Amino acid sequence: MKCLRFLLSFVCAAVLVFAQVGYVSAADANSKKLDVDQLAQKECLGCHVSVTPGIVKQHLDSPHANPKTEEEVRCHDCHGEKHKTMDDYAKAEMPTAATCGECHKEKFKEHRDGKHNLGWMVMKSQIAWHGQPGAITEQGYRGCSGCHKIGEKGLLGVTDGNMGALKSDGGKEASEYRYGNAQCDACHTRHTFKVSEAKDPRACSNCHMGFDHPQWEMYTSAKHGIIWGIEGHEEDARAPTCQSCHMMDGSHSVKTPWGFLALRIPTKENVLALIDVAPSLEEQLTKLASALPSGHYMDLDDDPQWTFDRALILQAAGVLDANLQPTERFVELVVQAQVARGPEEFNEIRTEMKANCNKCHSKGFVDSHMKASDEIIKAADHEFAKAIQAVQGLYRDDILKKPEGWKYAPDLLQYYDAKTMIEQELYLIMLEYRQRTFQGAFHASNDYMHWYGWAPLKTAVNTILEEEKRLRAEHEKGKEKQ
Numbered sequence: 001m002k003c004l005r006f007l008l009s010f011v012c013a014a015v016l017v018f019a020q021v022g023y024v025s026a027a028d029a030n031s032k033k034l035d036v037d038q039l040a041q042k043e044c045l046g047c048h049v050s051v052t053p054g055i056v057k058q059h060l061d062s063p064h065a066n067p068k069t070e071e072e073v074r075c076h077d078c079h080g081e082k083h084k085t086m087d088d089y090a091k092a093e094m095p096t097a098a099t100c101g102e103c104h105k106e107k108f109k110e111h112r113d114g115k116h117n118l119g120w121m122v123m124k125s126q127i128a129w130h131g132q133p134g135a136i137t138e139q140g141y142r143g144c145s146g147c148h149k150i151g152e153k154g155l156l157g158v159t160d161g162n163m164g165a166l167k168s169d170g171g172k173e174a175s176e177y178r179y180g181n182a183q184c185d186a187c188h189t190r191h192t193f194k195v196s197e198a199k200d201p202r203a204c205s206n207c208h209m210g211f212d213h214p215q216w217e218m219y220t221s222a223k224h225g226i227i228w229g230i231e232g233h234e235e236d237a238r239a240p241t242c243q244s245c246h247m248m249d250g251s252h253s254v255k256t257p258w259g260f261l262a263l264r265i266p267t268k269e270n271v272l273a274l275i276d277v278a279p280s281l282e283e284q285l286t287k288l289a290s291a292l293p294s295g296h297y298m299d300l301d302d303d304p305q306w307t308f309d310r311a312l313i314l315q316a317a318g319v320l321d322a323n324l325q326p327t328e329r330f331v332e333l334v335v336q337a338q339v340a341r342g343p344e345e346f347n348e349i350r351t352e353m354k355a356n357c358n359k360c361h362s363k364g365f366v367d368s369h370m371k372a373s374d375e376i377i378k379a380a381d382h383e384f385a386k387a388i389q390a391v392q393g394l395y396r397d398d399i400l401k402k403p404e405g406w407k408y409a410p411d412l413l414q415y416y417d418a419k420t421m422i423e424q425e426l427y428l429i430m431l432e433y434r435q436r437t438f439q440g441a442f443h444a445s446n447d448y449m450h451w452y453g454w455a456p457l458k459t460a461v462n463t464i465l466e467e468e469k470r471l472r473a474e475h476e477k478g479k480e481k482q
C-alpha cells in the first residue's frame with residue numbers, strides 16, 4: 001500500500017493508529033492495567049494509548065505507576081498540564097534532572113556531586129569540539145552530544161573569587177534544546193525507569209565503549225565480565241559489575257582516582273623534587289609548586305622522571321604553558337571540570353575502591369594489582385613524553401609552523417584536526433593507545449592493555465621518531481637548495 005497522496009495518507013494514518021491500539025490491547029488482553037476503559041478516565045492516557053501506545057504501556061509497567069509506598073506518578077508530573085489536545089503538544093514540558101530531583105532528592109544530589117553531571121561542560125571545553133558540525137556536537141545528539149548529554153547544560157565557571165565554583169545559567173542553555181535534558185534517563189531509560197536496567201552493566205555500554213574508553217569491551221574480555229556473563233547477575237553474584245565497583249552502595253556520584261585521561265595533579269613535593277634533577281628550571285618549578293597541593297599519592301607516588309614526563313603531557317595539552325605555569329585551560333579543565341585530582345581526593349577514592357575489592361580479594365592481591373596498573377601509566381607516560389618532545393622540537397626549530405588560530409602547538413586537544421601526519425600519530429597515542437593501555441590494566445583485560453594499547457603505542461612512538469628524522473632531513477635539504 002502506498003501512502004503518497006494526501007487523502008490516502010490520511011486513511012493510512014488512521015489504519016496505523018487502529019493497528020497500534022489493536023496491538024496493545026491484544027498483547028495485554030489479560031492485563032487489567034491496560035483496560036482501555038480505565039485508561040480513558042485519564043486524559044493523557046486516554047489519548048496517548050492511540051497516539052503513543054508504547055509509551056503508555058511502558059509507563060504502566062514502571063515503578064511510577066506501581067509505587068510500593070507513595071502515590072502514583074502521572075504523566076503530568078513530568079510533562080506538565082498545559083498540553084491537552086491533538087494540536088498543542090508543543091506545550092508539553094520536557095523534564096530535566098531537577099524534575100526527577102523534586103521527588104528523588106538524595107539521588108539527584110549524589111548525581112550532581114559526581115562526574116556525570118559535568119559531562120556537558122567538559123565536552124564544550126574542548127577546542128576540537130568547536131570545530132565540528134552542530135549535528136555532531138549539539139542538538140542532534142548524534143556524536144559527542146549524544147553521550148555527553150548525561151551532563152547538566154548551562155554550567156558556567158565562576159571567574160572571580162572561587163575558581164573551582166560553578167554556577168548554573170538558570171536553565172537558559174537547556175531551554176534551547178527541546179529534548180535530551182533529563183540526564184537520569186541515561187541509565188534508567190524512559191518510560192519504565194527501572195532500577196534493574198540501571199544495575200546491569202549493559203546499561204553503561206552505549207557510552208563506555210569504543211575508541212578512547214572501551215570499558216565495556218575490556219570488562220567483557222576480563223574474568224569479571226566473563227563470569228558475569230556465565231553466571232548472571234544476582235545480588236550475591238560472584239563477579240563484580242561496573243556498578244558494584246563504581247557506584248558502591250548505589251551512590252550516584254561516580255568518580256575515579258585517575259579519571260579518563262590518567263592525569264593527576266603533580267604535588268608540591270613532586271615538583272620540588274624535580275629541581276634536584278633539573279636545576280636550570282628552578283625558578284619556573286618553584287613558582288609552579290607554589291600553586292599546587294601538598295601531599296603524597298598512595299600505592300605509587302611520582303618520581304622526578306614521571307613528574308617531568310607528565311609536565312610535558314600537560315604542556316602539550318595546553319594546560320601548562322611554555323614556562324610550565326598553569327594556563328586558563330588548567331582552570332577550566334582541572335579546577336572546574338575536575339579532569340584531574342590532587343592527592344587527598346585520589347587517595348580517598350582509591351582507598352574506598354580497594355576496600356570494595358577486599359570483599360572478594362586479599363589486600364596483598366589488590367595492592368599489587370593497583371601498583372602494577374599505576375606503573376603502567378608511568379611507563380606509557382615516558383613513551384608519550386618522548387614523542388611529545390620530538391614534535392615540540394620541530395616547532396621550536398621552525399620546521400613545523402603553528403597553524404593559524406591555534407593558541408598552543410602542538411595542541412593535543414585539537415584531536416583529529418591536527419594538521420600534520422606526525423601530530424595525527426600523537427593524537428592517536430593520547431586518545432586511543434595510552435587510554436587502552438592503562439584502562440585495560442585496571443580492568444584486567446590483558447588483550448586491551450597490551451595488543452590494543454601498549455603495542456600500538458610503541459609503534460606510534462617509533463613512527464613519530466622516524467618521521468621527525470625525515471622532516472628534519474627534508475628541512476635541511478630545503479635550506480641547501482635556497
Ligand code: HEC
Nearest residue numbers: 043044047051075076079080081083084085086089090092
Ligand atoms: C487529545 C489527545 C491528547 C491528549 C489528551 C494528550 N496528548 Fe500528548 N500528544 C498528543 C499528540 C497528537 C502528540 C504528538 C504526537 C506525535 O508527534 O507523534 C502528543 C505529544 C505529547 C508529548 C511529546 C511532545 C514532543 O514535543 O515530542 C508529550 C510529552 C505529551 N504529549 C504528554 C501529554 C501529557 C502529559 C498529557 C496529559 C496532560 C497529554 N499528552 C495529553 C495528543 C494528546
Ligand code: HEC
Nearest residue numbers: 063067068069070071073077099100103184188193194195
Ligand atoms: C512526582 C514525584 C516523582 C517524580 C517527578 C519522579 N519520580 Fe521516580 N518515583 C517516584 C515514586 C513515588 C516512586 C515509587 C517509589 C515506591 O516504589 O514506593 C518512584 C520510583 C522510581 C524509581 C524506582 C525506585 C525503586 O526503588 O524501585 C526510579 C529509578 C525512578 N523513580 C526514577 C525517576 C526518574 C529518572 C525521574 C525523572 C525522569 C523520576 N523518577 C521522577 C516519584 C517520582
Ligand code: HEC
Nearest residue numbers: 048052055056059074075078094095179180181182185190
Ligand atoms: C517520571 C517522569 C515521566 C513520566 C511520569 C512520563 N514521562 Fe514522558 N518523558 C520523560 C522523559 C525523561 C522524556 C525524555 C525527554 C527528553 O528527551 O528530554 C519523556 C519523553 C516523552 C515523549 C517524547 C519522546 C518520545 O520518546 O517520543 C512523549 C511523547 C512522552 N514522554 C509521553 C508521556 C506520556 C504519555 C506519559 C504518561 C503515560 C509520560 N510521558 C510520563 C519522563 C516522563
Ligand code: HEC
Nearest residue numbers: 097100104107108111183184186187195198199243249250
Ligand atoms: C550512571 C547510571 C545512572 C544514572 C545517570 C542515574 N542512575 Fe539512578 N540508579 C543507578 C543504579 C545502578 C541504581 C541501583 C543502585 C543500587 O541499589 O545498587 C540506581 C538507583 C536509583 C533509584 C532507586 C534507589 C533508591 O535508593 O531509591 C532511584 C530513585 C534513582 N536511581 C534515581 C535516579 C535519578 C533521579 C537520577 C538522575 C538525577 C539517576 N537515578 C541517575 C544508575 C543511575
Ligand code: HEC
Nearest residue numbers: 204208215216219240241242245256257258259260439442
Ligand atoms: C572490579 C571492579 C571494576 C569493574 C567491574 C569495572 N571497573 Fe571501571 N575501574 C576500576 C578501577 C580499579 C579503575 C581505576 C581506578 C583508579 O583510577 O585508580 C577503573 C576506572 C574506570 C574509569 C575511568 C577511566 C579508566 O578506564 O581507567 C571508568 C570510566 C570506568 N572504570 C568505567 C567502568 C565501566 C563502564 C565498567 C563496566 C563495563 C567498569 N568500569 C567495570 C574498577 C572496575
Ligand code: HEC
Nearest residue numbers: 115118119122147150186204207242246254255256259260
Ligand atoms: C549517556 C552516556 C553515559 C552512560 C549511559 C554512562 N556514562 Fe559514565 N560517563 C559518561 C561521560 C560523558 C563521562 C565523562 C564525564 C566527565 O568526566 O565530565 C562519564 C564518566 C564516568 C565515570 C568517571 C570517570 C572519571 O573521570 O573518573 C565513571 C566511573 C562512569 N562514568 C561510570 C559509569 C557507569 C558505571 C555507568 C553505568 C551504570 C555509566 N557510567 C553510564 C557517559 C555515560
Ligand code: HEC
Nearest residue numbers: 122123126129143144147206207208213259260261338339
Ligand atoms: C560513545 C560516547 C561518547 C562520544 C561520542 C564522545 N564521548 Fe567524550 N566521553 C565519553 C565517556 C563515556 C567519557 C568518560 C570515559 C572515561 O572516564 O574513561 C568521556 C570523556 C570525555 C572527556 C574527559 C572528561 C574528564 O573529566 O576526564 C572529554 C573532554 C570528552 N569526553 C570530550 C568529548 C568530545 C569533545 C567528543 C566529540 C568530539 C566526545 N567526547 C565524544 C563518551 C563519549
Ligand code: HEC
Nearest residue numbers: 223224237238239240245353356357359360361366369444
Ligand atoms: C564480588 C567479588 C569480586 C570483587 C568485588 C572483585 N573481584 Fe576481582 N575477581 C573475582 C573473581 C571471582 C575472579 C576470578 C578468580 C579466578 O581467577 O580464579 C576475579 C579475578 C580478578 C583478577 C584476575 C583476572 C585474571 O585475568 O586473572 C584481578 C586482577 C582482579 N580480580 C582484580 C580485582 C580488583 C582490583 C577489584 C576491585 C577494584 C576486584 N577484583 C573486585 C571477584 C571479585
